Amino acid sequence: MTVYRLAYHHYVTDKTGIGARLYGGRWNPKGVACLYTSAHISLALLEKFVHARGKEDVAGLMLLSIEIPDRGDLVYHVDESRMVDGWADNFDYSQWLGKQILTEGTFVAFSVPSAIVPAERNVIINPQAAHFKEVRFHKPVIFDIDARLSDRLV
Structure with a gap:
């Protein structure tokens, strides 16, 4: 399974989930580390865009492709x-649910519906999982956003 992460250059290669641990997110409370990714590059962009407060929040992003082995015991798909x-x-609720999965440590990742596009999935990676070492991180690349999209931000 290939998933995608959009982040600023100084965060994109983080494999510890420090940002999520420090600030929390939809699927994790503060203190619980994870990496937020999406099943599609376009969904990763929408997730970034919906949280952007201005044009500068989508400038200078890097795209990281991540390979999670296609083994049923590594990824939990939330129904x-x-x-x-x-x-x-x-x-x-979503933080409680994510915390249960992340702190158990059995799954390398879990997939959840996106709040933006519920028919598509975000994949939350657990850097504390026993089999995390099987996850492969590719070299990040510069991700330029079309000005027609970024210009819509103030």
């Missing part, structure tokens, strides 16, 4: 039909 109604607006 949206079993999630609570309104999960996309319930950070307490």
